[in-house]
Amino acid sequence: MxxxxxxxxxxxxxxxxxxxxxxxxxxxxxxxxxxxxxxxxxxxxxxxxFADFDAFLTALVLDRAAQLETQADALRRSAGTDTVAANLTGALMTLFGPVPVAIIPLITFRDALRVRLREALPRGGIAILAQATDAIRAYLTDERARGRIAADADIDSLTLSLVGGGHLLFADRDPGPPAAAVVGKFVTSVIAGVVPPGPA
CATH class of the missing domain: 1.10.10.60 (Homeodomain-like)
Structure with missing residues (x-):
C-alpha cells in the first residue's frame, strides 16, 4: 500500500x-x-x-488479552453444565490457542514490554497467562460452590497445575497443538482427586 x-x-x-x-x-x-x-x-x-514500537506491542498484547475475557466469561457460564473435565479441556484449547501461545514468548523476550504491561494491568507482566489463570480459578471456584468439585479442593494449586501444565502442552507449536484427547487426559489426571467419579 x-x-x-x-x-x-x-x-x-x-x-x-x-x-x-x-x-x-x-x-x-x-x-x-x-x-x-x-x-x-x-x-x-x-x-x-503509537509513540514507539514497545507502545505498539503493549497495545497489541492488551487487545489480545481483552479478547480472552470473552472466553473467560464463556467458561464461567459453563459451570454446572457438561462435565468439569470437558469444560476445562475446551477452555485450555481456547485459552492456549495459537495467538495466545505465540504472544507469551514475545512478552518474556522483551523486558520493556513486560514493564509496560505491569503498568497497564494488575499482574500484567505476563499478560495472557494472567488472564488464563483468572479464568480457570473463577471457574473452579464456581464448580466447587456447586458441589461438583470437593469442598476442600485447593483451587489455587489446581489452577496453577492446569495453567502451567496446559501451557507446556501447547508451547511447542511444531508440528501443531495437542489433540483434544491429549488435553482431556491431562485435565482428568489433574482433577482426579477432587472431582467425584460419574457425570460431574
Missing amino acids: PTGVHLRDARQHLFDAAERVLLREGPHALTSRAVTDEAGCAKGVLHRH
Whole structure:
C-alpha cells in the first residue's frame, strides 16, 4: 500500500499484521518494519498511532488479552453444565490457542514490554497467562460452590497445575497443538482427586 493511502482502522490492521508475523516467524521476527511490510503500509503509519514500537506491542498484547475475557466469561457460564473435565479441556484449547501461545514468548523476550504491561494491568507482566489463570480459578471456584468439585479442593494449586501444565502442552507449536484427547487426559489426571467419579 503506497505511503499516504488512508487505512481505515489502522490500529486493528497493524495488530492483525503483527499477529500474522508472530504466528509465521516467531517473536524474534516481530519488528516495526516487519509489521508495516506485512500490513502493506509505510512505517510512518505505525508511528502516527503509537509513540514507539514497545507502545505498539503493549497495545497489541492488551487487545489480545481483552479478547480472552470473552472466553473467560464463556467458561464461567459453563459451570454446572457438561462435565468439569470437558469444560476445562475446551477452555485450555481456547485459552492456549495459537495467538495466545505465540504472544507469551514475545512478552518474556522483551523486558520493556513486560514493564509496560505491569503498568497497564494488575499482574500484567505476563499478560495472557494472567488472564488464563483468572479464568480457570473463577471457574473452579464456581464448580466447587456447586458441589461438583470437593469442598476442600485447593483451587489455587489446581489452577496453577492446569495453567502451567496446559501451557507446556501447547508451547511447542511444531508440528501443531495437542489433540483434544491429549488435553482431556491431562485435565482428568489433574482433577482426579477432587472431582467425584460419574457425570460431574
